[in-house]
Amino acid sequence: MEEIAIQITNLKKQYKLGAIGGGTLTADLQSWWARKRGKADPNVQLGIDAEQFGKRFWALDGIDLSIRKGEAVGIIGANGAGKSTLLKILSRVTAPTEGEVKIKGRISSMLEVGTGFHGELTGRENIYMNGAILGMNKKEIEAKIEDIIEFSECREFIDTPVKRYSSGMYVKLAFAVAAHLDADILVMDEVLAVGDMKFQEKCLGKMGDGSASEGKTVLYVSHNMNTIRQLCTRCIVLERGKIIYDGETEQAIAIYMDRNTGDLRTRYDLSHAERPLLQPGKSVRLHSFEFLDKEHAVFDRKEKIRFKIEWSATENIPGLRIYFLIRFADSSVVGMTESEAFGDAEAGVRKTSYFEFDPAEFADGRYYFFADVFSMNESRAHLSYDHPYEKIYFEISSSNETGLVWQSKYWGHVRLNPIVCVEKN
Amino acid sequence: MSEQWTTIIKSNTKWFDINLKELFRYRDLIVLFVKRNYATRYKQTILGPLWLILNPLITVFLYSFVFGSIAGLSTDGVPQMAFYMASNAIWTYFAGCLTQTSDTFVANAAIYGKVYFPRLTTPISTVITGVLDLGIQIVMLVIIMAAYVVRGIHFELDYSVCFIPVLIIQVAILGLGCGIIISALTTKYRDLAVLAKFGVQLWMYASPVVYSVTQIPEEYRSLYLLNPMAPILTVFRHSFFGTGEIPWAAWGISWVVTAGVLVLGVVLFSKIEKTFMDTV
Numbered sequence: 205m206e207e208i209a210i211q212i213t214n215l216k217k218q219y220k221l222g223a224i225g226g227g228t229l230t231a232d233l234q235s236w237w238a239r240k241r242g243k244a245d246p247n248v249q250l251g252i253d254a255e256q257f258g259k260r261f262w263a264l265d266g267i268d269l270s271i272r273k274g275e276a277v278g279i280i281g282a283n284g285a286g287k288s289t290l291l292k293i294l295s296r297v298t299a300p301t302e303g304e305v306k307i308k309g310r311i312s313s314m315l316e317v318g319t320g321f322h323g324e325l326t327g328r329e330n331i332y333m334n335g336a337i338l339g340m341n342k343k344e345i346e347a348k349i350e351d352i353i354e355f356s357e358c359r360e361f362i363d364t365p366v367k368r369y370s371s372g373m374y375v376k377l378a379f380a381v382a383a384h385l386d387a388d389i390l391v392m393d394e395v396l397a398v399g400d401m402k403f404q405e406k407c408l409g410k411m412g413d414g415s416a417s418e419g420k421t422v423l424y425v426s427h428n429m430n431t432i433r434q435l436c437t438r439c440i441v442l443e444r445g446k447i448i449y450d451g452e453t454e455q456a457i458a459i460y461m462d463r464n465t466g467d468l469r470t471r472y473d474l475s476h477a478e479r480p481l482l483q484p485g486k487s488v489r490l491h492s493f494e495f496l497d498k499e500h501a502v503f504d505r506k507e508k509i510r511f512k513i514e515w516s517a518t519e520n521i522p523g524l525r526i527y528f529l530i531r532f533a534d535s536s537v538v539g540m541t542e543s544e545a546f547g548d549a550e551a552g553v554r555k556t557s558y559f560e561f562d563p564a565e566f567a568d569g570r571y572y573f574f575a576d577v578f579s580m581n582e583s584r585a586h587l588s589y590d591h592p593y594e595k596i597y598f599e600i601s602s603s604n605e606t607g608l609v610w611q612s613k614y615w616g617h618v619r620l621n622p623i624v625c626v627e628k629n
Numbered sequence: 630m631s632e633q634w635t636t637i638i639k640s641n642t643k644w645f646d647i648n649l650k651e652l653f654r655y656r657d658l659i660v661l662f663v664k665r666n667y668a669t670r671y672k673q674t675i676l677g678p679l680w681l682i683l684n685p686l687i688t689v690f691l692y693s694f695v696f697g698s699i700a701g702l703s704t705d706g707v708p709q710m711a712f713y714m715a716s717n718a719i720w721t722y723f724a725g726c727l728t729q730t731s732d733t734f735v736a737n738a739a740i741y742g743k744v745y746f747p748r749l750t751t752p753i754s755t756v757i758t759g760v761l762d763l764g765i766q767i768v769m770l771v772i773i774m775a776a777y778v779v780r781g782i783h784f785e786l787d788y789s790v791c792f793i794p795v796l797i798i799q800v801a802i803l804g805l806g807c808g809i810i811i812s813a814l815t816t817k818y819r820d821l822a823v824l825a826k827f828g829v830q831l832w833m834y835a836s837p838v839v840y841s842v843t844q845i846p847e848e849y850r851s852l853y854l855l856n857p858m859a860p861i862l863t864v865f866r867h868s869f870f871g872t873g874e875i876p877w878a879a880w881g882i883s884w885v886v887t888a889g890v891l892v893l894g895v896v897l898f899s900k901i902e903k904t905f906m907d908t909v
Contacts, residue, residue: 211634219907230820232818292906293638294638295744295745296636296638296745297741297742297743297744297745297906298903298904298906298907299638299639299640299903299904300638300639300640301640302640303639303640304637304638304639304640305636305637305638305639306634306636306637306638307634307635307636307637307638308633308634308635309635310635311635311636313744313745314744315742315743315744316743316744319740319743319744320740320744322665322669324668324669324672325665325668325669329664329665329668332661333661333665336655336657336658336661336746337658337740337744337746338744338746339655339746341654341657342657342660
């Protein structure tokens, strides 16, 4: 029987909705006194459903999992599925509400690289500091320091305070320490999204080596399906605190993406969608987005995508434009497209605008984008007015005239224009 | 299965769950924290480590002027400068230990939220860091005393000099204990941190720092000495100047209180450290 490295039984974690306590003793006493007299709690934010407030929910709802030694396991799931909570419990940052985790071997977690780095300390001092925080002792670090410096590609600057480093160097140094941990189990949260491409490849390589040849167990959470594919031999899909799939990586990614894309509806009501915290949605507000002449948002690449938006404004702003940053369903960016100026905002007037977009260069697949209204100032910088956090999905499914099955995994999501021979012979 | 697990993570609600072995394994981290505290402390200051000398000097001059000359409080015949230097050295160490460890969780939330290591390493390293300041002040005290000796003033030193390290350890434990109790409570109520800083000031006047125990009327003195810092300060000055008596009984009680505070502190601290990320 293969050795078990991590055994999780019926793991649960509960959180309270809303703020926990008033934060000050007086606020708590106030709330308590108000409740005592049957009056409204003065510290509950208005607008929050009083029923919801103080309700508990299970961020993890009974996770059972066993991971064998040497496995590289990916964990995927939508935001709020419980991935981070699971990692936090495994790395002992917080304790579970119920259940237990048994771990065999030394566990090191990297929820962030460069934890404990101090700007005033030199690169070398920070290696010691960071290494010790991650659980190495002085002797272990000394034995590895040369490798770490070599790996970080920062040898020249190793005795310079890290506050003088470029952010890239900083991250490389931090990652170099993490990559040389002497742990049997590595818990990682999207930390690979750092450094330049070459360095990322190097890190993935190092991680892969660790799991394959040295028998290290790796647990890896990411939204980037490509790194999951590269690194993981087994993959778990979480949804609302439960495991909905556990097994082969490609299958898991397919399930996750299927769950995540919604129903390809044509109309999106954006009035109540969440916005970024800053001003967006104040001066110009998008009310709806609708794909026209379609029952589902599925298009052939030879068609034009027609859509309309309804919007209103509270200020007069000339020259509004829209842009979409289009991503593939696994969040990787495909490209960006923007409109010309389509209208002027007039305070208090609700307008409907119609658009057309040519998806000729899209490969088959599901894509999504967020709608964004902006204008350009004199120096051609974007001033964004509204950006509702509502993913708008569409699918490109083209009739296949050449017989070529597009392989996004290898060729990307863009079908470039064909090569044309000017002088056939 | 006869499996040997290295770590078991549970929803632990037991009161006594302190892993001293693990703390010991992370001793290198404590050393590194101390080094980091020193290395980063006086970066981008004008006078740098000179503050270590200036700070107590100014305080002692001020005490001599306000409490010695204006208020005319007795120093038991000890030269004012020496008396206040001794009191100030041990008191500022205590106050420093207490206030600097009292915001452990809130100040380190960012790093605690990302990686696990025994949380006690941070307050312990803070307390060790403070020893340097204390050492410098003791050296200054010895220099001041030497200056007085040259001018013909005698200090009666006896075996009680050996108590100085014991006292320093006790102060460190007491300060650490109080500090981590407050740090555990401030994860929920931030205003306790303010209260702690203010409370330390009040505590100073309730302790024989700027005056001597002999100023307290005889009938209240045994009550007064229940303040754990009162016998500590008295014994500390006795060790240097040979003045007064060692209040053995009160010092014994002070040790009991110190030990109690430490145990309570460590228990509270390890209870809070498991879930504080959910409340901070």
